[in-house]
Amino acid sequence: MALIEISNLHVSVEGKEILKGIDLFINAGEVHAIMGPNGSGKSTLSYVLSGREGYEVTQGSISLSGEDLLAMEPDARARAGIFLAFQYPLEIPGVATSTFLKTALNAKRRAQGLDEIDAMEFLNLVKGKMKELEISTDMIKRPLNVGFSGGEKKRAEVLQMSLLEPQFAILDETDSGLDIDALKVVSDGVNALRGPERSFLVITHYQRLLNYIVPDFVHVLVGGRIVESGGKELAEMLEAEGYARFENTKAA
Amino acid sequence: MAATQQTIAAVQETEKYKYGWQTEIESDLAPKGLSEDIVRFISAKKEDPEWMLEWRLKAYKMWLTQADQEPSWAKLDFPKIDYQDAYYYAAPKLGDAPESLDEVDPKLRETYDKLGIPLLEQEMLAGVAVDAVFDSVSVATTYKKKLNEMGVIFCSISEAIKEHPDLVKKYMGTVVPYSDNFFATLNSAVFTDGSFVYIPKGLRCPMELSTYFRINEKNTGQFERTLIIADEGSHVSYLEGCTAPQRDENQLHAAVVELIALDDAEIKYSTVQNWYPGDENGKGGIYNFVTKRAACRGKNSKVTWTQVETGSAITWKYPSCILQGDNSVGEFYSVAITNNHQQADTGTKMIHLGKNTRSKIIAKGISAGQSNSTYRGLVRIQPKADGARNFTQCDSLLIGNKCGAHTVPYIESRNPTALTEHEATTSKISDDQMFYCQQRGMNPEEAVSLIVNGFCKEVLQTLPMEFAVEAQKLVGISLEGSVG
Ligand SMILES: Nc1ncnc2c1ncn2[C@@H]1O[C@H](COP(=O)(O)OP(=O)(O)OP(=O)(O)O)[C@@H](O)[C@H]1O
Ligand SMILES: [Mg+2]
Secondary structure: OOEEEEEEEEEEEEEEEEEEEEEEEOOOOOOEEEEEEOOOOHHHHHHHHHHOOOEEEEEEEEEOOOEEEHHHHHHHHHOEEEEOOOOOOOOOOOOOOOHHHHHHHHHHHOOOOOOOOOHHHHHHHHHHHHHHHHOOOOHHHHHHOOOOOOHHHHHHHHHHHHHHHEEEEEEEEOOOOOOOOHHHHHHHHHHHOOOOEEEEEEEEOOHHHHHHHOOEEHHHHEEEEEEEEEEEHHHHHHHHHOOOHHHHHHHH | HHHHHHHHHHHHOOOOOOOOOOOOOEEEOOOOOOOOHHHHHHHHHHOOHHHHHHHHHHHHHHHHOOOOOOOOOOOOOOOOOOOOHOOOOOOOOOOOOOOOHHOOOOHHHHHHHHHHHOOOOOHHHHHHEEEEOOOEEEEEEEEEHHHOOOEEEEEEHHHHHHHOHHHHHHOOOOOOOOOOOOHHHHHHHHHHHHOEEOOOOOOEEEOOOEEEEOOOOOOOOOOOOEEEEEEEEEEEEEEEEEEOOOOOEEEEEEEEEEEEEEEOOOEEEEEEEOOOOOOOOOOOOEEEEEEEEEEOOOOOOOEEEEEEEOOOOEEEEEOOOEEEEOOOOEEEEEEEOEEEEEEEEEEEEEEEEEOOOOEEEEEEEOOOOOOOOEEEEEEEOOOOOOOOOOEEEEEEOOOOOOOEEEEEEEEEEEOOOOOOEEEEEEEOHHHHOOOOOOOOHOOOHHHHHHHHHHHHEEEEOOOOHHHHHHHHHHHHHHHHOOOO
């Protein structure tokens, strides 16, 4: 049994079919990359996995370790180990980043039957992670994502991920908006989390990211379908050729 | 009359039982209803001096002439209150007044413990002195001795009337006269307890002063009256917390609070109001009609009101500042949360009289369920208030689409050199924010609580530390059930 099993997944948004039959199995420990043109349905897939409202599954199924993921509320999915690094992270005015992180961490700990984390222990933990991700510690006092630059928001997403240590993390264009140095730092952060129990779905437009986070599989999503799957060399080919040769498939 | 005398006799009888309260605490009740006899009964119970009784009677007579004229301008909807169907005096039967904490009824102590009120001396480290009011009688005043040594007077108003009549006579009713409004007049006639604070010249009171009011007796109105005087150059922070047990009946609460700040003095008055709001169908709950007003009488004086209003079925409350002294400052920070069928009509009045007076109003209203919340505020700049400044910001947050938020600002400027600024926003908690929080593992209620706390932050951070934490939790609790 794979960690994540997506079978014949059809999804509509406001009556319009966006995903048209996705099959994707992700085993524990694997890193899968998804590439595809704008509007092909990549973020839609990430939202369906994480349970956002407004995405209607008309056919097919998704399971997490054999359990019906679609039957779970978004917060239950998160506590079961699903994490989404948002393409466009939300601002939460007035809520200090540290407060947000602590609330999220404690929600997870509670689900695991653990006590709330001690305040000092939490600070040390977060500060350690921030250092690894080269994030200035001032940031934890600021309201989450409010006034953060594009790159800072993306780093904050990765900070949350490394704190929550999810079983399955979806990174939706976490590389866009990052400068070259940040790309390296963030990739290191992701790589540090790689392990036999943890899986990733990395959505990106750029092969460059995949030089740092080397995927086990690359899938090409066009027009709501996976039109080709392969190893990391597929990403290199796409970088050189673009999506032109899939245009026919898309029309079909 | 006979009934009243019987009650008095019965009360005197039961008061002999010093330890008659091992089980439930019984109450010492005046008969139901309001009459001159009841006013006299209360006055006698409080051992009022003659002048106090006269004041009460004047108020009562005035109230009689307007007994049909409850204020009706607020955006509140409630059935007519039958003032003859309530008790105006209820005291726990305690025997003689306790000399020290050890003598306080353990049952009461237990209740306060449940409320988390630090009554015990060992909690002195927390820096909180509590004047606890159980129904109408002040049962314990902590740290009084210590404060006394510094010249601070912190006691129940009844005690102040007896022990410090000159101060009380000089200041009581000078900010909120008994004729002020319907509910203040009623309070003036029947008030039973409340706190009195006097801070001597030049002293920064080294601890937060705090009163917990608790309505415990069925069908009792609570009419407390608080008077705080900060003498020249002094400084005090006072916290009032309220909570009431669940009852199906509506209970009336009509308090009066008067603050007086003399030259260079500063008073910070914080309220966390969590009276029983009624059930999810709107049954029961406290009717909270409160008159709170501060006089910034001296130059450079300052008063800050902070209120977190989460409870009560109905809240009618406008803590105000009369800025008489030149350069005096008034501030009002408010969070009002309504859920289910609660109604709140709350705000402030800033009356600028002196030169270069400044006021700041930050009001955050959160409505959920089928509730209604109104901000009503008045900024008045009088002709002599050269250079007066006001800044007002009112933000409303709606949860769901059956609730309402209303903003009614009045600005009256009679001085061309004055500047007023008003900003207002109305927003909803976005689905995207909710999803984002839930994606991080928070359940919907936690998510709402977090987002709302963020929305209120500017106000909550003006509360003393230990109460800010409590208020944050309350915000979450009071919005329970507001998201599906
Ligand atoms: N709420 C919505 N209402 C209508 N159409 C929507 C909605 N959400 C998504 N879509 C449409 O679904 C399609 C897929 O969008 P999605 O965001 O999944 O694309 P993507 O592959 O992530 O693109 P990009 O690379 O630009 O991020 C797009 O055509 C988009 O306009
Ligand atoms: Mg996208």
